Amino acid sequence: MKHRSNRRTRPSQDKPISSPIRTFTIENTTHEGHGVARENGKVTFVDGALAGEKVEARVIKEGRQFNQAITLKRLQDSPVRVAPPCPHFEQCGGCQLQHMSVAAQRDLKVDWLAGQFRRLALPDEMSRLEGKDFGYRRRARISVFVKNNQAQIGFRAKASNTIIDIEQCQVLEPMLQSVYQSLRAQLLGSNLVAKLGHIELLFDDQGVCVVLRQSRELIELDKQMLNQWADAQHVTLLWQAPEQKKVAIDAPRHYTIDNFTVNFHPQDFIQVNAEINRLMVDQAMAWLSLSKEDVVLDLFCGAGNFSLPLAKQAGRVLAVEAIESMVEMGQSNAAQAQLDNLEFLAADLTQPPPNQLKKAKITKALLDPPRSGAFEFLPTLVRLKPQQILYVSCNASTLARDAEFLVENGFRVVKVCMMDMFPHTSHVETMMLLQK
Ligand SMILES: C[S@@+](CC[C@H](N)C(=O)[O-])C[C@H]1O[C@@H](n2cnc3c(N)ncnc32)[C@H](O)[C@@H]1O
Ligand code: SF4
Numbered sequence: 001m002k003h004r005s006n007r008r009t010r011p012s013q014d015k016p017i018s019s020p021i022r023t024f025t026i027e028n029t030t031h032e033g034h035g036v037a038r039e040n041g042k043v044t045f046v047d048g049a050l051a052g053e054k055v056e057a058r059v060i061k062e063g064r065q066f067n068q069a070i071t072l073k074r075l076q077d078s079p080v081r082v083a084p085p086c087p088h089f090e091q092c093g094g095c096q097l098q099h100m101s102v103a104a105q106r107d108l109k110v111d112w113l114a115g116q117f118r119r120l121a122l123p124d125e126m127s128r129l130e131g132k133d134f135g136y137r138r139r140a141r142i143s144v145f146v147k148n149n150q151a152q153i154g155f156r157a158k159a160s161n162t163i164i165d166i167e168q169c170q171v172l173e174p175m176l177q178s179v180y181q182s183l184r185a186q187l188l189g190s191n192l193v194a195k196l197g198h199i200e201l202l203f204d205d206q207g208v209c210v211v212l213r214q215s216r217e218l219i220e221l222d223k224q225m226l227n228q229w230a231d232a233q234h235v236t237l238l239w240q241a242p243e244q245k246k247v248a249i250d251a252p253r254h255y256t257i258d259n260f261t262v263n264f265h266p267q268d269f270i271q272v273n274a275e276i277n278r279l280m281v282d283q284a285m286a287w288l289s290l291s292k293e294d295v296v297l298d299l300f301c302g303a304g305n306f307s308l309p310l311a312k313q314a315g316r317v318l319a320v321e322a323i324e325s326m327v328e329m330g331q332s333n334a335a336q337a338q339l340d341n342l343e344f345l346a347a348d349l350t351q352p353p354p355n356q357l358k359k360a361k362i363t364k365a366l367l368d369p370p371r372s373g374a375f376e377f378l379p380t381l382v383r384l385k386p387q388q389i390l391y392v393s394c395n396a397s398t399l400a401r402d403a404e405f406l407v408e409n410g411f412r413v414v415k416v417c418m419m420d421m422f423p424h425t426s427h428v429e430t431m432m433l434l435q436k
Contacts, residue, residue, distance in 0.1 A: 019059040021072060026053045031112040032426040033096040035071075044069050050078040050100060080104035085134070091164050093156045095171065095424040102133045102423055109428045110418045116396040120403055120413050129283065129419040129431075131275040134170045135177070136423065138274050142166070142180070142199040144187070151193045153184050171424060173203045179235055183210065186229050192222055202266050204255045209236040209266050211247050238266065252329065257281055258309040260337050268326055269302050273421045280392070280419055280431065281309050287415060287433045288364055288390055290314045297357075297365040297386070299349060299374065304330040304342075306366055306392075311342035318360055322348045350376045364388045373398030375405065382409045389434045394421075399430055406434050 026035035026049045035049030048071035049055045057069040084090070084098035097105045110126050145152045145163040154166030168181060180201060187193045197215040202208070210230070223239060230237035240247040252263040255274065258281060264270055271277035284306060290296065290313040298307045301319035303326050311317040311334065319342065321327050327346040334342040347354055349369070358380060365386040367374050371394055374381075381389070389406060393399035403413060415433040422429075 019062075021056050021058050022069075023075070024049065024055055024057050024069065026051050026055065026078075029100070029108055031108060031428070033099065037069075042066065046071055048099075049074070050081055052076075052078040053081070086170050088154075088164070088166055088169075091157050092154070092166065093158045093160070094169070096426045098424045105423065106130060106418070106420055109420065113396055113416070113418055113428060113430060116400050117403070117413075117416070120400065120407060122413055122416055127415070127417040129276055129279045129417060131273060131279065131420065131423075133423050135172065135174050136273045136275060137169075137172045137176070138203045139270065139272055140169070140172055140176065140201045142201065144193060144196045144198055146194045149194075151188055153187060153193070153199070171422075172201070175208055176201045176203050179208045179210065179233060182233060183229070186226060190225060192218070192226065195222070200267065202253065204253050204270075205261075206236070206253055207234060209238065209253060211238045211240055211266060213240045214242050217242060257305055258285075258312065260304075260308040260312075261333065262303055262305060262308065263329055263333055263336070264303045265325065265329065268323070268329070271305060271421070276419055276421045276429075277305070280421075280429075281306060283417065283431065284366060284390055284392070285309055285313060287431070288366070288388060290364070294363045295361060297360060297362045297381075297384070299365065299367045299377065299381075300369045301330060301344070302326055302368075304333045304344075306368065307342055307344070308333060308337055308339065310366065311337075311339040314364075315341060317342045318357075318362070319344045320347050320349060320357065322346065349374060353377065353380050358383075360384060362386050364390070366390045366392070368392040369398075371395040371398065373402050375402055378402060378405050378409075382406070385436075387436050391430075391432045391434065393430045393432070394427065396428060396430055399432065403432060403434065410436060 024037040024046055026037050026046060028036040029051045030036060035046035037044045037046055044067040046057050046069045053074055054076040055071045056073040057071045059067050059069045061068040080101050081099055082101050086098055089095055089098045143163045152163045152165045154164050157164045168177060195214055195216040195218055197213045200211040238247045246267050253266050254261050254263045292315045294314040295316045296310050296314045298310055298317055298319040301307045301321045307317055307319035319330055324346050327344045330344040347357060362384050365381060391399060411434040413432060414435045417431040419429040419431060
């Protein structure tokens with residue numbers, strides 16, 4: 001990819017601009033892709049600049065702790081700067097790091113994680129899981145907004161709720177890219193678009209599934225054109241009525257992990273990046289190095305993404321999940337795989353645990369909580385005395401908090417891995433292994 005130099009960058013948002021233009025030397029890059037400059041001990045975050053660059057920028061906000069500025073002109077480019085491959089990058093809120101090479105993005109993520117975990121004693125090296133740079137998303141939610149008969153179909157703009165029109169999104173799986181383009185053309189040519197709230201795209205072992213969330217009731221005749229389009233494209237098209245919380249399905253969708261079939265509802269959680277998910281599950285199994293002596297707790301288990309591979313290797317697995325319908329799906333996935341050593345339990349892990357969980361005799365635990373982490377359950381987990389805890393996290397700050405609690409309670413961090421599940425974005429997934 002080519003470097004651009006001395007290119008004028010557009011201010012990303014309409015913000016009041018009053019201060020004079022100043023020259024900044026950028027010392028660091030935040031994990032969200034902004035430059036950091038220091039003047040007389042005060043930090044200025046410079047939008048559109050990278051570490052090692054010199055830029056002319058205008059301060060748009062002065063705060064007591066820090067200032068914010070936007071780049072107007074780059075005087076010297078960073079060696080890791082690249083031309084963003086996606087034409088929507090400057091406006092679209094979906095990606096934050098496309099102006100850096102992918103290798104530099106990954107170095108940035110590793111450094112940022114090390115900063116988040118600064119209060120923990122870490123092993124010398126942080127490993128990495130890396131996959132495809134583009135075409136990695138197997139699911140996406142696309143917004144629809146219509147005003148004055150003008151439809152916008154796409155994603156939210158950077159730092160704004162405005163929906164911007166997206167013609168093509170390169171981080172989607174190639175099959176989703178082509179279905180999206182074709183669907184978009186259909187919708188832009190129809191009145192139906194005004195009655196839609198958003199579009200969900202999914203690509204799995206069965207192909208492409210599209211859920212159209214209606215904001216207003218539609219009659220069958222309205223749906224005819226798109227139903228015909230879906231048949232011609234071999235796409236499963238599901239219509240979600242305005243009052244429906246979840247779309248009705250005749251049969252679940254499925255994907256494969258470790259040769260097991262994971263059935264799931266198309267609107268329930270699945271890991272977005274199928275390639276990194278496979279690598280992640282393999283690595284979790286390798287790090288835990290299970291035997292038939294092990295009894296494993298799989299917390300926040302979903303429909304069994306980790307539970308099924310865990311049960312293949314361990315003596316027994318107890319998998320816990322809050323959503324009842326996912327627990328039922330997990331149970332039927334275990335039955336289909338003939339894993340009678342895998343049991344699913346419905347429990348909200350932020351609440352006092354049921355007796356079955358309080359009294360579980362376990363040797364190891366795997367946790368994969370939502371962004372809020374697993375803090376409420378940690379005292380119970382410590383009392384269960386696992387030898388090893390493998391923590392998978394999508395939020396490094398709650399992971400740092402939870403790991404610090406576990407360290408205070410006798411565990412030490414033995415392995416950490418940065419998993420680049422979402423290249424070009426500021427999102428980072430982490431795997432951490434803690435041991436007694
Ligand atoms: C990050 S997902 C991981 C799911 C699964 N491990 C996977 O890899 O597909 C987190 C899961 O935790 C569940 N969850 C969220 N809050 C919960 C809670 N308070 N108690 C139990 N499960 C919860 C969600 O429904 C979701 O399935
Ligand atoms: S999310 Fe898609 S459309 Fe938006 S910047 Fe990233 S690749 Fe481009």
